[in-house]
Amino acid sequence: MTERTLSEAEYDAITDAAAHWCMRLHAEDCTEAERLAFKQWHDADPLHAFEYEAMLEIWGVAEHLPRVEAAPGACIGRPRSGWVRLAIAATVLALGLPLAAFTGWNLGWLPNAYQRFEAGTSVRQIILDDGSQVELNLGSELVFANYRDERRVTLKKGEAFFDVSHDTRHPFVVRAGQGQVRVTGTRFNVWMYQDQVRVTLLEGSVWVTSNKASNAGGSQLSPGMQASYKAGDFQPQIREVGVDDSSLAWRNGKLVLDNLALSDALPLINRYLDHPVMLADNGTGTLRIGGIYNLNEVKNLVPTLPKVLPVYLTQNKDGNLVLNAIGRPPRN
Missing domain, CATH: 3.55.50.30 (Phage tail protein beta-alpha-beta fold)
Incomplete structure (x- = not known):
């Protein structure tokens, strides 16, 4: 295969396209026609696929950044805000996370550690930067970011079992779907499919909310309890299942x-x-x-x-x- 040499403008165009597709595929109003167009672009050139994977890393950091608020009277729409957040995240990754630890870490809006994990056709065991242990079910994906005020996990898809390192001053938060789970140290399972989420607690205590934008309207679980919610639920649905519930059979x-x-x-x-x-x-x-x-x-x-x-x-x-x-x- 003949090696190609791209100009800076050509390479920048591919990077811009990767950023565009990354934002569109994560948007709620992304259409099937757009997804088809993305696949055609992605498969057209190995460099397209490479740049898109790199953009996913940046997107993972951008998701954890504070939302960019428009100044009074300014006309800044959601797409523009997304570009700003991607630009900030790209800068963080380019300069290195140690710099983030020196500046943004102290402000509480940038992590000093960032990890992304995926499980393919087999269950995968991982250790997060804080020492917490996680088992990922088949086809699952999560990202971890360690902030000054909390440890934050986003379950992108699938299912995960968490054995969280205890730290009362540094809460562990799992975002899944439209809600989140907040703990300081415990063992629990989170299952997600489309907009449905189910949290099963084995040990310790967790606080489950069905709207991650608010800490109100949540429920506290004790061992042997399960919380379920979907998009639009004001309160999680709670039931008792027992610590030997069959929903954890995936670990075997x-x-x-x-x-x-x-x-x-x-x-x-x-x-x-x-x-x-x-x-x-x-x-x-x-x-x-x-x-x-x-x-x-x-x-x-x-x-x-x-x-x-x-x-x-x-x-x-x-x-x-x-x-x-x-x-x-x-x-x-």
């Missing part, structure tokens, strides 16, 4: 479906699939399923469902498989 490589309604089981199943399986209607969702499955074989579960349940499979216009209860015609 298993997915346990304990006589669950399909409406409750599909989010657990879809977490391990490239494309989610849908329900044809609410009636199909009331059918129940049980069993123990190896995590790496969950993708083979869906084609076998018609053999164990009174359902058949169809495909919708987006290409997703749809479960239909026998006796009910598929929805158009």
Whole structure:
């Protein structure tokens, strides 16, 4: 392959494009057409992919920076604010985190340590900079930033089990979906799929809020309790599950479906699939399923469902498989 030499302007254009796509793909109003256009740009050149991965590192830092407020009377929209935050984060990374520790660390708005972790097709065990131990489930991703006033984790997707180093003066905060979990030292599990989040506590105590923008309206958990919330929930839903709850079976490589309604089981199943399986209607969702499955074989579960349940499979216009209860015609 012939090596190319890019001009500074050409390289800057690729960097600018990577920053643009990074912000658009993280935006709530990102469209499928934009995602397709990004994939075409990403796959068109290895340098595009390289620059985008580098931009993800910058984005991870930018997410933890304070929001850029516009001066009174100024006309600064959300996209402009995003560019400013990316520029600040890029400067921090370019100068090095030791400088951040000397300046922004003392102000409490820049971390002195930043880490990003991903788990692929196997469970991954990691140790954060503060000594806390984390197990990441398949296909999970998180970032860790250590601030002067708190240790902050963002669970980007998937599931993680935390064994947090105790430090009462330096709280440990896990952001997941629209809410967060706040602790000083404990053992707990956080599961997330789309906008649904479930927190299960084994030891210690945690404070769960369903709106990470506010510390109000939260709930304190004791060992053996579980909090669930989704986008728009004012309060988490609390229930007792016991410390041996089957939702933690993933740590042993298993997915346990304990006589669950399909409406409750599909989010657990879809977490391990490239494309989610849908329900044809609410009636199909009331059918129940049980069993123990190896995590790496969950993708083979869906084609076998018609053999164990009174359902058949169809495909919708987006290409997703749809479960239909026998006796009910598929929805158009």
